[in-house]
Amino acid sequence: MNSQLFYHHIAKLMLVCFLFATCSSNNNSTPEPEPAPPVTDGDVKVLVTTADLSQDLKWQTVDYGESSNMSPTTITLDPTQRYQEMDGFGAAITxxxxxxLMQMNTEDRAKFLKETFSESEGYGHSYIRIAIGCSDFSLSEYSLCDNPGIENFALQSEERDYVIPILKEILAINPSIKIIGSPWTPPRWMKVNNLTDRQPHNAWTSGHLNPAYYSDYGLYFVKWIQALESEGIPIYAVTPQNEPLNRGNSASLFMGWQEQQAFIKEGLGPRLRDAGLETKIYVFDHNYNYDNMADQYDYPVKIYQDEAAASFVAGAAYHNYGGNRQELLDIRQQRPDKELIFTETSIGTWNDGRNLTTRLMDDMEEVALGTVNNWCRAVIVWNLMLDSDRGPNRDGGCQTCYGAVDINKNDYKTIRRNSHYYIISHLSAVVKPGATRIGTSGYTAAGVMYAAFENPDSSYAAVLLNNTDEKKRIVLADGTHHFSYEVPAKSVVSYRWN
Incomplete structure (x- = not known):
């Protein structure tokens, strides 16, 4: 080989290596999820993700320190200071x-679901939200009783062919997973234009629930719960209406607080009770700012003011498409006896949803730690998986949303993880259902945010965000043990130890 040809081959090889390295480090080409392997060779399990993905849900271990701890960057856990019990973390199975998921081959789907939901071989996602009937991420618009008369209730092809098979596969991996259901619309024959004229509103969008059908619609929920339970799918909780102040969704219903209070008191609550169901009811299920409708402010608290309605209600659910998470604290202060959960948030083209450099930091602060530190028992994000065209979606629904993961529509195999998958995994990997959020003291700094927990097995967990440009050596102490770990710049770190 002459020297000119030799150097030509070397140049080509260097170019290939450069392109490979560039693609590997590009946030737009996230590798397929790796399972969370058992880690047994250290005192503390540590899960790390950096915004540049130089560490991508990477498990490590550290050992307890042997000498006394005098570090000024020490965070000390206080298990005597106890807050809410945790129910779990997850995404919507729309x-x-x-x-x-059903377009994937069986082996690839099983691998992804195990990595996502397994307690021992994955990240242990522990909560799922599903629609009662259609949502704006369904294959069509439908209810479970489109023909007038509650006797015509029946599960439809979307449940039978897609949702139920996937839920069964997930439950086989994690039998203790919690499931919450929300309707986007009741059957159209139950809807009226307003509560004065009560003229038929034969449309999927907007309208009001006719009070004459409160009991039938309560039975609709009962039949849905029983139909899924007959398939081996237990329903932990429901909300009476997804986004009750949003008239504009492709499938929607307006249900102000007075209407929801009456429906719970006269229909949903008594029907669940009479059927012997212990399914929880969470009210509201909408934005922090009540869509700026002054007469709807403090929506859950107004429902609670009727003792008969409140007796059926576990608490309230919130989304973050408007307003500030401080509203959670306000509702908690007014009714500390009622629970709070967070049930929906989205990423998309409007918030640079595939830019992990910013979204991982912002979503960890706003959605994950922000809601947990404001008394939420659960954190659930929107679609677990959309395709590379942000679908399937429909006119009138969100055309610009990304999933917690996106799957390549060309092969239904290549998976890209987005920020929502990371934030849920960092919580669920170390904070187990039944854990209690506990107090902390010590180190604080701008850009550093954290929460600590005691798990049901008495292990401790902590999840920490370092949203600064500097690595920080932070010490965690529980009164008996302490350990230090150098937290990378722009990263999320989760810890669990006995």
Whole structure:
């Protein structure tokens, strides 16, 4: 080989290596999820993700320190200071998500679901939200009783062919997973234009629930719960209406607080009770700012003011498409006896949803730690999986949303993880259902945010965000043990130790 040809081959090889390295480090080409392997060779299990993905849900271990601890960057856990019990963390298994999962081959789907939901071989996602009937991420618009008369209730093809098979596969991996259901619309024959004229409103969008059907609609929930339970799918909780102040969704219903209070008191609550169901009811299920409707402010608290309605209600659910998470604290202060959960948030083209450099930091602060530190027992994000065209989706629904993961529509195999998958995994990997959020004291700094927990097995967990440009050596102490770990710049770190 002459020297000119030799150097030509070397140049080509260097170019290939450069392109490979560039693609590997590009946030737009996230590798497929790796399972969370058992870690046994250290005192503390540590899960790390950096915004540049130089560490990508990477498990490590550290050992307890042997000498006394005098570090000024020490965070000390206080298990005597106890806050809310945790129910779990997860994403929505919509019709679109289920469809995409069913397009994968059996082996690839099983691998992804195990990595996502397994307690021992994955990240242990522990809560799922599903629609009662269609949502704006369904394959069509439908209810479970489109023909007038509650006797015509029946599960439809979306449930039978997509959602139920996926839920069964998930439950086989994690039998203790919690499931919450929300309707986007009741059957159209139950809807009226307003509560004065009560003229038929034969449309999927907007309208009001006719009070004459409160009991039938309560039975609709009962039949849905029983139909899924007959398939081996237990329902932990429901909300009476997804986004009750949003008239504009492709499938929607307006249900102000007075209407929801009456429906719970006269229909949903008594029907669940009479059927012997212990399914929890969470009210509201909408934005922190009540869509700026002054007469709807403090929506959950107004429902609680009727003792008969409140007796059926576990608490309230919130989304973050408007307002500030401080509203959670306000509702908690007014009714500390009622629970709070967070049930929906989205990423998309409007918030640079695939830019992990910013989204991982912002979503960890706002959605994950922000809601947990404001008394939420659960954190649930929107679609677990959408395809690379942000679908399947429909006119009138969100055309610009990304999933917690996106799957390549060309092969239904290549998976890209987005910020929502990371934030849920960092919580669920170390904070187990039944854990209690506990107090902390000591080190604080701008850009550093954290929460600590005691798990049911008496292990401790902590989740920490370092949203600064500097690595920080932070010490965690529990009164008996302490250990230090150098937290990378722009990273999320989760810890669990006995």
């Amino acid at each position: 019709g679109s998500t289920s469809y995409n």
